[in-house]
Amino acid sequence: MTQGRFIALEGGEGVGKSTQGRMLAEALRTRGLDVVTTREPGGTLGAEAIRAMLLSTEGEGWGARAEALLFAAARADHVEKLIRPALVRGAWVVCDRFVDSSRAYQGGGGGLSDAEVLDLHRIGSEGLLPDLTILLTVRPEVSAQRLALRDGGTGDRIESRGAAYHSRVAEAFRSFATQNPDRFAVIDAEGSPDEVHARVMTSLAGLLA
Ligand SMILES: Nc1ncnc2c1ncn2[C@@H]1O[C@H](COP(=O)(O)OP(=O)(O)O)[C@@H](O)[C@H]1O
Numbered sequence: 001m002t003q004g005r006f007i008a009l010e011g012g013e014g015v016g017k018s019t020q021g022r023m024l025a026e027a028l029r030t031r032g033l034d035v036v037t038t039r040e041p042g043g044t045l046g047a048e049a050i051r052a053m054l055l056s057t058e059g060e061g062w063g064a065r066a067e068a069l070l071f072a073a074a075r076a077d078h079v080e081k082l083i084r085p086a087l088v089r090g091a092w093v094v095c096d097r098f099v100d101s102s103r104a105y106q107g108g109g110g111g112l113s114d115a116e117v118l119d120l121h122r123i124g125s126e127g128l129l130p131d132l133t134i135l136l137t138v139r140p141e142v143s144a145q146r147l148a149l150r151d152g153g154t155g156d157r158i159e160s161r162g163a164a165y166h167s168r169v170a171e172a173f174r175s176f177a178t179q180n181p182d183r184f185a186v187i188d189a190e191g192s193p194d195e196v197h198a199r200v201m202t203s204l205a206g207l208l209a
């Protein structure tokens with residue numbers, strides 16, 4: 001049995017994570033690999049239910065601590081029921097966002113410390129980390145343009161937070177990648193989907209060898 005690998009795609013909204021996740025999964029399947037694609041928050045029934053509670057724009061919203069706990073709870077269910085079993089059977093898991101999103105949004109952008117977010121992850125998901133985290137980066141005006149085309153200006157609860165929040169998030173992602181160069185690949189996600197996909201495949205060369 002081949003060894004299962006866990007790949008996460010990270011970055012702000014509209015950088016192209018879902019698009020690149022689909023293209024990556026297809027390329028891996030072409031190589032004969034068993035591939036599971038999934039996303040956070042979500043991926044299991046329980047985690048999708050929590051996603052709806054987190055991202056709905058109705059009601060009064062969550063405080064920073066409750067929000068961080070809910071993301072961690074969704075992840076715990078996702079890791080236990082979908083990600084770990086897939087890795088154990090030797091599949092590759094391609095996940096749209098993982099714990100670095102919590103570190104960037106609930107930590108860097110939000111109000112909890114990085115250590116607190118990592119504690120929640122240790123308790124919820126036994127600290128599971130991806131083999132490779134692909135951080136897609138574009139200039140803010142490029143993601144804004146892509147989001148306008150995709151969503152026509154209707155953001156979810158978190159997407160609709162201001163530019164200052166999203167710039168703290170982007171800065172946090174960049175600093176995690178600088179601190180953990182072995183675990184991260186930072187990829188320029190401007191250019192056509194095919195051009196970005198080629199960069200993604202280059203970043204995976206070590207794992208595919
Ligand atoms: N390289 C690209 N160039 C132009 N548009 C893109 C590119 N990648 C994705 N898009 C488009 O931009 C929008 C956001 O992409 P998406 O993959 O949904 O991003 P994310 O998952 O990061 O929010 C979608 O409408 C998608 O079709």
Ligand SMILES: Cc1cn([C@H]2C[C@H](O)[C@@H](COP(=O)(O)OP(=O)(O)O)O2)c(=O)[nH]c1=O
Pocket residue numbers: 012013014017018040041055071096097098099101102103105106158159
């Ligand atoms: C996984 C995760 C997502 N989020 C946020 C980021 C997004 O604004 C939102 C939903 O993610 P997503 O649907 O991936 O948004 P997009 O495709 O536009 O990038 O949840 C967190 O704040 N913390 C987390 O741990």
